[in-house]
Amino acid sequence: MSNTPVASGSAKKRSRSDLPLAVLMIAPAFIGLAVFLLWPTIYGIGLSFTNFNLLTPPKFVGFNNYIRMIEDPMFWNAAWVTVYYVVVNIGVQTVLALGIAVLMHRLTQSMIVRSLILTPYLVSNVVAALVFFWILDNQLGIGNHILVSMGLERIPFLSQDATVIPTIALINVWRHVGYTALLIFAGLQTIPESAYEAAKVDGASEWQTFWRITVPLLRPILALVLIRTIIGSFQVFDTVAVTTAGGPVNSSRVLQLYIYNMAFGRFQFGYASALSVGLMVILVVITFLQYRLTRAGDTDLN
Amino acid sequence: MTAAAVSAHTVGSAKPFPIGKVLAWTFMGIIMVITIVPFYWMIRTALSSNAALYSGSSSLLPANFNVGSFARVFGIQTGEAAIAQGGSGQSIDFWRYLGNSLVVASLVTAGQVFFSACAAYAFSRLKWRGRDVVYSLFLGGLMVPAIFTFLPNFVLIKNLGLIDSLLGISLPTMLMTPFAVFFLRQFFMNVPVELEEAALLDGSSKIGNFFRLILPMSSAPIATLSVLTFIASWNDYFWPLMVSYSDNSRVLTVGLGVFKAQTPQTGPDWSGLMAATLIAAIPMLVLFALSAKRIVNSIGFSGIK
Numbered sequence: 001m002s003n004t005p006v007a008s009g010s011a012k013k014r015s016r017s018d019l020p021l022a023v024l025m026i027a028p029a030f031i032g033l034a035v036f037l038l039w040p041t042i043y044g045i046g047l048s049f050t051n052f053n054l055l056t057p058p059k060f061v062g063f064n065n066y067i068r069m070i071e072d073p074m075f076w077n078a079a080w081v082t083v084y085y086v087v088v089n090i091g092v093q094t095v096l097a098l099g100i101a102v103l104m105h106r107l108t109q110s111m112i113v114r115s116l117i118l119t120p121y122l123v124s125n126v127v128a129a130l131v132f133f134w135i136l137d138n139q140l141g142i143g144n145h146i147l148v149s150m151g152l153e154r155i156p157f158l159s160q161d162a163t164v165i166p167t168i169a170l171i172n173v174w175r176h177v178g179y180t181a182l183l184i185f186a187g188l189q190t191i192p193e194s195a196y197e198a199a200k201v202d203g204a205s206e207w208q209t210f211w212r213i214t215v216p217l218l219r220p221i222l223a224l225v226l227i228r229t230i231i232g233s234f235q236v237f238d239t240v241a242v243t244t245a246g247g248p249v250n251s252s253r254v255l256q257l258y259i260y261n262m263a264f265g266r267f268q269f270g271y272a273s274a275l276s277v278g279l280m281v282i283l284v285v286i287t288f289l290q291y292r293l294t295r296a297g298d299t300d301l302n
Numbered sequence: 303m304t305a306a307a308v309s310a311h312t313v314g315s316a317k318p319f320p321i322g323k324v325l326a327w328t329f330m331g332i333i334m335v336i337t338i339v340p341f342y343w344m345i346r347t348a349l350s351s352n353a354a355l356y357s358g359s360s361s362l363l364p365a366n367f368n369v370g371s372f373a374r375v376f377g378i379q380t381g382e383a384a385i386a387q388g389g390s391g392q393s394i395d396f397w398r399y400l401g402n403s404l405v406v407a408s409l410v411t412a413g414q415v416f417f418s419a420c421a422a423y424a425f426s427r428l429k430w431r432g433r434d435v436v437y438s439l440f441l442g443g444l445m446v447p448a449i450f451t452f453l454p455n456f457v458l459i460k461n462l463g464l465i466d467s468l469l470g471i472s473l474p475t476m477l478m479t480p481f482a483v484f485f486l487r488q489f490f491m492n493v494p495v496e497l498e499e500a501a502l503l504d505g506s507s508k509i510g511n512f513f514r515l516i517l518p519m520s521s522a523p524i525a526t527l528s529v530l531t532f533i534a535s536w537n538d539y540f541w542p543l544m545v546s547y548s549d550n551s552r553v554l555t556v557g558l559g560v561f562k563a564q565t566p567q568t569g570p571d572w573s574g575l576m577a578a579t580l581i582a583a584i585p586m587l588v589l590f591a592l593s594a595k596r597i598v599n600s601i602g603f604s605g606i607k
Binding site: 017019023028029030036038040041044047054096100103111113115116117118120122125127128130132137140142174178179185186189206231235238241242256259263264269272277279280283 | 456538544579
């Protein structure tokens, strides 16, 4: 309709503004952005200052939800459990992914290796969680069969305090390590081959090459990858919800599960929104700190 | 360094550290095994009978091979037969979940890719005032963590009366994601302007250029984005979990969670559970087998830029 005159006229008058056509083409995406992303962000912050419970209209309660959050031991438990999860998850995953990426770069460029390593990423968190829920089952799981056949004790991986979070963290390493390795691998490919040739000419060993060439030149990309994976890691939910639902007791009740319980178990949307703001603040602070500490913007290549 | 030392080094580096290389391949081999074995174990368990599993079989091949588990999760086994084989006896219908997942992932992919492409064209090829400001809003949207939009979007979908519907699950990502707009814009920028100008001189319109020039020339990145969007939507759990209340709108991930919750705590239907996870995983594994190279190569771009 409105685009017809513009479209026919634009062939002759190139300088004329394309505004009507642009508005038409952007409208659906802009509605999506405004309605489902920008407005919810503002509305969510607004809700965190109310006692909204889905049934009655929200009532303004000032900072009550935030005061409650600071005094809520369950919130601090959830925050601590989440941080513990992120440290194990990101620590193991980054080291493994870096190793795999370097090997994919220096040892084999095989497409088959790269595809296989990514396969777990293609199934959902829920699938990964259930497969390991079975493999690690205390009585029948093959994992414990193997432990017993090696003369070790059975480990109730997902049903005791001491192992539940590391286990969930490692299940998610299984699913995500290939993806992270490929991200780092892409970064490695930006390092000029000449740097490696120079190291070779100087007689550097693979080990020296790794520490003196690869790590310094990869640093900015590694920092970006870390920011990305840490933000993802903080939002852990699926694996916990499917395998332990936060248990035993609260030892795997991560922040996002606590938020979900608060909203859909107890219908305290106001408080749940405040918790979301809390999680978002943590994410923003971490991103900022990491960006500063690692100088992610700089590159040693220049 | 003497010439002899240099040549010794060159000879040495042609075959660098055989031990190191063996170790490296061993490491890679172990990683591959850990990556693949859980998939095999899924298949092996799904094709076993619960009775054999509970008698403690750790056979590497399916224990007491049968396909009853698949009959059970597709709801074509009678309740009694299911209970006899260790199922919960509750009706469970993975055809339905499979269909729902297919509808949601297709709606999201088709809508998101098309509308994002339209927006990306306006941001890369049309001249209008305010373009940069609006585009920066989209880039800002890239920074908002998903967690933050879930609760308000749930309230919105509820007010729209779309709770427990496939449209309710699809709608928030059906119109765009900032990433899709950003991703496609990068490619549209690379189509030579001259081609478009030539087409305009030949009497084509800008909207015609979009459909006849830009879209066909960007078919490779559009295909990549479509595959990635489809996979992400298929595997999503948190949002569908919030919106679904009944089998009307349960997608596979949510159905799996329900199935796991229904199965008896004391004697879970392991073979049924693994059959169900296989059903959820296989379509993505097939899609991956068909487009592995495309997906693997796309990762560098999406992560680093």
